[in-house]
Amino acid sequence: MNNYNKTNDVTALPAWRKLLDHRESMKNFSMRDAFRDDSKRFQDFSLAGCGLFLDYSKNLITHETRSLLVNLAREAGVEQAAHAMFSGEKINCSEGRPVLHTALRRPVGEPLMVDGRNLMRDVHGALAQMTDVVSRIHSHLWRGYNDKVITDVVNIGIGGSFLGPELVSEALAPFARHGVRCHYLANIDGNEFREVTADLNVETTLFIISSKTFGTLETLKNAQACRSWYLAKGGTEEKLYRHFIAVTSNRQAALDFGIREANIFPMWDWVGGRYSLWSAIGLPIALAIGIANFKELLSGAYAMDQHFLNEPLEQNLPVLLAALGVWYHNFWDAQSYAFLPYDHNLRNFVKHLQQMDMESNGKSVRHDGSSVSYTTGPVIWGGVGCNGQHAYHQLLHQGTPLIPADFIVPVVSHNPVADHQEWLYANCLSQSQALMRGKNRAEAEAELRAKGLSSNEIERLAPHKVIPGNRPSNTVALEIINPHSLGALIALYEHKVFVQGVIWGVNSFDQWGVELGKELGNSVYSRLTRYDAEPADDSSTQGLIDFFRGRHRG
Numbered sequence: 001m002n003n004y005n006k007t008n009d010v011t012a013l014p015a016w017r018k019l020l021d022h023r024e025s026m027k028n029f030s031m032r033d034a035f036r037d038d039s040k041r042f043q044d045f046s047l048a049g050c051g052l053f054l055d056y057s058k059n060l061i062t063h064e065t066r067s068l069l070v071n072l073a074r075e076a077g078v079e080q081a082a083h084a085m086f087s088g089e090k091i092n093c094s095e096g097r098p099v100l101h102t103a104l105r106r107p108v109g110e111p112l113m114v115d116g117r118n119l120m121r122d123v124h125g126a127l128a129q130m131t132d133v134v135s136r137i138h139s140h141l142w143r144g145y146n147d148k149v150i151t152d153v154v155n156i157g158i159g160g161s162f163l164g165p166e167l168v169s170e171a172l173a174p175f176a177r178h179g180v181r182c183h184y185l186a187n188i189d190g191n192e193f194r195e196v197t198a199d200l201n202v203e204t205t206l207f208i209i210s211s212k213t214f215g216t217l218e219t220l221k222n223a224q225a226c227r228s229w230y231l232a233k234g235g236t237e238e239k240l241y242r243h244f245i246a247v248t249s250n251r252q253a254a255l256d257f258g259i260r261e262a263n264i265f266p267m268w269d270w271v272g273g274r275y276s277l278w279s280a281i282g283l284p285i286a287l288a289i290g291i292a293n294f295k296e297l298l299s300g301a302y303a304m305d306q307h308f309l310n311e312p313l314e315q316n317l318p319v320l321l322a323a324l325g326v327w328y329h330n331f332w333d334a335q336s337y338a339f340l341p342y343d344h345n346l347r348n349f350v351k352h353l354q355q356m357d358m359e360s361n362g363k364s365v366r367h368d369g370s371s372v373s374y375t376t377g378p379v380i381w382g383g384v385g386c387n388g389q390h391a392y393h394q395l396l397h398q399g400t401p402l403i404p405a406d407f408i409v410p411v412v413s414h415n416p417v418a419d420h421q422e423w424l425y426a427n428c429l430s431q432s433q434a435l436m437r438g439k440n441r442a443e444a445e446a447e448l449r450a451k452g453l454s455s456n457e458i459e460r461l462a463p464h465k466v467i468p469g470n471r472p473s474n475t476v477a478l479e480i481i482n483p484h485s486l487g488a489l490i491a492l493y494e495h496k497v498f499v500q501g502v503i504w505g506v507n508s509f510d511q512w513g514v515e516l517g518k519e520l521g522n523s524v525y526s527r528l529t530r531y532d533a534e535p536a537d538d539s540s541t542q543g544l545i546d547f548f549r550g551r552h553r554g
């Protein structure tokens, strides 16, 4: 039971009931009319903070909606929950752990006592260890077994030990000027292994085994394969320590794998995998962009932390985004949410957000073990614009489901080409404008008439040309993607997810749902590889095992 939402059932809160009534009153609300009737709408429903600018005016909301949604967040205990999280309360109830990824970006000097221990000493100790190894590699003091300079880093990790670092490395590629290329090896798939290692030089490659538990199948199998690759390519056992680093909370397992003590970077159980890029899991980022830029990333996230903690709910970026998501999800029956970054370097942002959001709030049991009676975490999807306009925006504009969208767009490109950035920005705005205003029947007919079509043709075609509109979106604009603004942007969504979890009364920080598949995987594997194994419990699994056996050339 969380300490701040006594009922734990959000539908019992007065604000929820008022929102149900309000939803009824909004059934004929038209954004297009709202913009026509209120010239101050953009001004009233936009907010700047931490280098980001949020335009949330293209939403199915009025001033009353906003105050009811903010009241819901308040009644659900969001303010108390935020302080509980930041102060180290064990809010991850099922695992009895604090949730302190925010501690990873606190500046030196701000102590954080948890169970009598100042965690900040551990945090800054790890940051100092990162700083040292980055400095030694960038200054060519750290060399390979043949004394060659390190030019490539392969991060071996999956889930939170991969998606966050991958996102940040790509997003901050313009800042990678230290001669170290980052590669990510995540899946247990020979195709990926070959793709990652094909062009690597064993003499100049450093492997980072990133695994909070050091027990993840994919990561351990890849670590063993990379070790074999290193030895097969000429690497020596004696100098293996120059090519293998580990980031983990399971120190003993790393030592047992053969990682030298000094090459082990700490992780802690109070940092969830999907929130861990700010820790030594972010080592590949720091190797690519330098420790100074990595610290800028931390300071951007810290700025958003302070905004989230201190701004009133009405002026609070994560709270507003969270409340709007709840509004559509629980009162407009939206089942998914689209993220549409208009920047090539943010092309994998949605992958990180998928884990952050869906692994956090893809829950159906509240803190106290009771089942929810309402929908919780949405399906998160999306992709880079303008590409999506030529793929799935059709459904966004004329499909049957309501799918709220977040557009994310920088003004300045790191690589300006002709007027491309102007067109990219224009397309981002026009897509959200089209979602909002649509094209009504009269406009469709007038357009066809202007093309000289006959009235029969107009009658036939017009229904297909109508675009419903009134489809909500937010636009997060920023001047340029840099370490500070990216840190703030990622932290914005971390806190949005947190606020929604508080409102829904679920534990956003465990992930028991991923265990069963892993357990069953072990028994399927043994049936695939041992001919004396018991048959599977169901004919589908056994039939597919037989299909494999009949064809596999192992």
Ligand SMILES: O=P(O)(O)OC[C@H]1O[C@H](O)[C@H](O)[C@@H](O)[C@@H]1O
Binding pocket: 158, 159, 160, 161, 210, 211, 212, 213, 214, 215, 216, 219, 273, 274, 359, 511, 514
């Ligand atoms: O970092 P690791 O312990 O290897 O875990 C890697 C990933 O696998 C787990 O199954 C969880 O679903 C993720 O939250 C985690 O990030």
